[in-house]
Amino acid sequence: HRDLHLSLRRQRQMCIRDSFGYAMIFKNVHSMAGASLVHLHSQIMILPEVPPACLQELYQLDRFRQEHDQCALCERIARERNDSVRLVLDRDGYVAICPYVSMHAYETWLLPVDHGRWFPPTANRVSTETLAGVLWEVLSRIERLLPGVGYNMIVRIAPWSAQRTDYHPRIEIYPRIDMFAGFELGTSIHINQVSPEYAAQKLRAMEPHRSCGT
Secondary structure, three states: HHHHHHHHHHHHHHOOOOOOEEEEEEEEOHHHOEEEEEEEEEEEEOOOHHHHHHHHHHHHHHHHHHHHHOOOHHHHHHHHHOOOOEEEEEEEOOOEEOOOOOOOOEEEEEOOOOOOOOOOOOOOOHHHHHHHHHHHHHHHHHHOOOOOOOOOEEOOOOOOOHOOOOOOOEEEEEEEEOOOOOHHEEEEEEOOOOOOHHHHHHHHHOOOOOOOOO
16 A cells, blocks of 8 residues: 555656656566566656657547537546446546457456546545555455466556646556567557457456455
8 A cells, every 4th residue: 555655656756847747656466467676566767748649549538529419538437337247346536448449368457437637536545545445456366367377557647738637547457368469569459369348248257356366
């Protein structure tokens, strides 16, 4: 809880400084996911400019709103809660889903149901503990289903410069049970042999660990 609280608070501090464009928290677990140190650790990377992927997402969100007069992520969350086939859990104001057209097998997103600029929406410890508890359940389901798996985890927020309040910041988890090979590198098209519907079904069936070690 404490480590998550400090990391998220540091991310907020860096994002509101005019000299920085973006701050991203990420965690690489095991060497297969790019971890360079043996002990568990998270990192925060400060960038002078907003990454192209973030700008592209904001563009797509604005385009969707103009065409449909609603938030794309609100629409996605409502659809996933209604269909339930890609829903992993729904509790305490958060949903975890295996997103449609996932890049990786068992890829999982953890999103707040409500709009917000930050993750969690408030910086107090109670809010962070709630998030930590939900995150722990998601990770424990993944680790029980895929023992010893390496994974990448990132905290994605809207750029501070965008001044967005209609965003759903999220945590994205990418288990690394497959590798990019020649086709993926040559075409930027990713082959995922596990459907998100199947992945969510398997993760829902997992019992999370009883204790929280986040």
